[in-house]
Amino acid sequence: MGSSFFMILKKRFRGMRLKKWRCFCKMLERKFSQVVIVCGGSYRRGKASCGDLDIIITHSDGESHKGFLLKYIQRLKDINFLREDLVLSIHSIEGTDSGIDTYFGFCTYPGREQRHRIDLKVYPRNRYAFGLIAWTGNDVLNRRLRLLAESEGYRLDDTGLYLAAHGTSGKRVIGMKSSTSLSCNTEKEVFDVLGFPWLEPHQRNL
Known part of the structure; x- marks a missing residue:
């Protein structure tokens, strides 16, 4: 990735920028009916700064989470939010690895070029509580x-x-x-x- 991406990992959201991220995350959740989208990590713990975005997702009906991550990723790429991919693993469709889907990558706030790390985790409804605990810290x-x-x-x-x-x-x-x-x-x-x-x-x- 190079030294420029190493420096990205040290960048943190603070102040007004963090407030904008909070509004943006709430907006994303409203766009998907019955999908539960929670931003975890230091963001969820109410810290004054946030190193990256840990997004924990499920669907209230216990079934529609299957394959959702691929659609969600495409939606975020369409608005130029997700920029570079690191990891993508899909298990929900086949039911392997506890049915949990994972995406790691880099994102930007709309209108900016500064990259930030983002992790997306989609859990079956019956696994969601455990994912929330782990990714909230x-x-x-x-x-x-x-x-x-x-x-x-x-x-x-x-x-x-x-x-x-x-x-x-x-x-x-x-x-x-x-x-x-x-x-x-x-x-x-x-x-x-x-x-x-x-x-x-x-x-x-x-």
Whole structure:
């Protein structure tokens, strides 16, 4: 990518520019019926500056998220918002990799040329709460939640909360998990299962 793209990664949104991004993100959500679009990371935690954009997406009907990312990417390219692509993986149509679709790339605010990193994640409705927690952060909280989950016999990641896997001897297999996640429809339900005090997004700057 070169040194110019390295410098992009150090740029942060601040002040009025951050307010404009917030308005732009809300506008994008209004354009898609029943699609839930949340900007996570430090933006969602209410920080004064934002290093990149983490966009977490689902659809309320539990089905229409399938293939949505490709349409969303094209819409954002049509308005010259997405500029360069880094990663694109589509799993929702075939149901592989927990049915989660991913896009990483660079974007610009309309009317500007300054690039910023952007990550788009589209989750099935039943995985969305876990994705929200992971992509809201912060890293300290995520580590605490995962360590707590392990101490309670679970494995937590952005796709779900799973019972830890055990070998034939009955001993827990490190790094392995069961194939089925516990059902949690909201972030608070995940916190409650783990017995961790509920924190609103703006309280997660640990």
